[in-house]
Amino acid sequence: MIALLSALLLQAAAEPPAVPFAPAAETLRRYPSGARQGVAVGPSDLYAVSNWQLVRYDKQTGEKRAEWTGDPARFPHINSCAVIARELVCASSNFPGVPQVSTVEVFDPVTLAHRRSVALGLGTGSITWVDRKDGFWWAMFANYDGKGGEPPRDHRHTTLVKFDAEWRRLEAWALPASILARIAPMSVSGGGWGPDGRLYLSGHDLPELYAVRLPAGGGVLDHVETIPMEAEGQAIDWDETAPGTLYGITRRTREILAMKVK
Template identity: 60%
Template sequence: MFEILFAAALVFAPAEVLSRRPAEEARQGVAVDAAFLYAVDNAQIAKYDRKTGQKVAHFKGDPVKFPHMNSCAVIGAELVCAGSNYPATPMQSQVEVFDPKTLSHVRTIPMGPQPGSLTFVDRKDGSWWAGFANYDGRGGEPGRDHTFTTLVRFDDQWRALNHWTFPPEVLARMAPSSASGGAFGADGRLYVTGHDRPELYVLSVPNGGGVLRLVGTIPIAVEGQAITFDRSAPGVLFGINRAIREVVAMKLPPVEEK
């Protein structure tokens, strides 16, 4: 039934590949600003010049303190990263904040009990938005499988305001894993990737909570993992090919609802 539901959804034109750049730390995700790339790999982040490809800064943390940074985003003057203790259980999550100029660690924000393992963080409409993954196998907790994957909106004190679950047709594509990457586009929609499929899910977010609605999917040149938008170039999305340690820039097609 899930495959039928997914087949009925709108599939947009494939994203256009703009560039490919090697980055040995590109195992979990990538963040970008107008001048630099930030490749993420669990306990380390490397900063690369976007024009020359030269590595200009490197953070390597203690794997005990930084067991699994999954994704990062340049938000304001900070590099904000989603961290967790994946695949350990019970799940624990935290937000790690860095200075993007030097990659020095600024602070840790413990999340406390949450509905999953933190995989992405973004900022929109004066709030923090965070994706919490759940898994069928490794890294999962008894009584919760991938269908418990959740989006949460927080205030500036990281108090939960609203919760959204994911539509069944998207959950079926992500199974047995979960949402690995997520970022809001300039159009206000949430763009999400799973763990290993080369596709991007475009989701609308109903006011006040509920179930996210699938607008459509976009074929992309990366196999899931964390993603980020280039805020200096509307419609340009960055992702990684972890198998070959590569950062890929892509131009997304226009997204229009039926």
């Protein structure tokens, strides 16, 4: 009996804690696009993100407004973007190349002309998204079990990093086991701070959104709830002009999706 009880306790300790599922996000609208990695949203524009290509669309009509295509050798993997302080700020890496190199690439949000780069170097992972909150920069660095990974790190080494305004690293957090179990063997592809003050993360493949918050203590994020959505992971972005509206993509049709998160 004691041996059985010990085995059950060990099994329970090994399993991630149960996290509630919230009501599914409602898809409000679809936009034809060629997006492969994700989408960004501004007051009047949408931006399809596809590695070394960015395309700006009118948010109301869906009409194509501008396009930028970079050198694939210099910009092999722009994963996500966000409109921040009148600039299009993008997370870029050399994925699936190793050693992993991460940069932040900044573009004009109207013409899509490349303005500047912030080189973040090696050693943490491949940056997948970047956001700005409370005067700080926040970014997620992905790690993988296989392609694009850098042993001995694997998906469990995916890290949220907080930077100051000059991109000096201040703090960092790990993902909880409840999220790691669902994204393995890949990592977090999208993320951003929501209108409710929580951080929302998306994986690489599953049609789910993970709401997390900074912990009151320790170095592991708190997983609050999981929200089903149509977008199969990839980069996401909140519409600041329409609180509660989240944009994502579906790789099945390469459409941009406008979704309502309840």
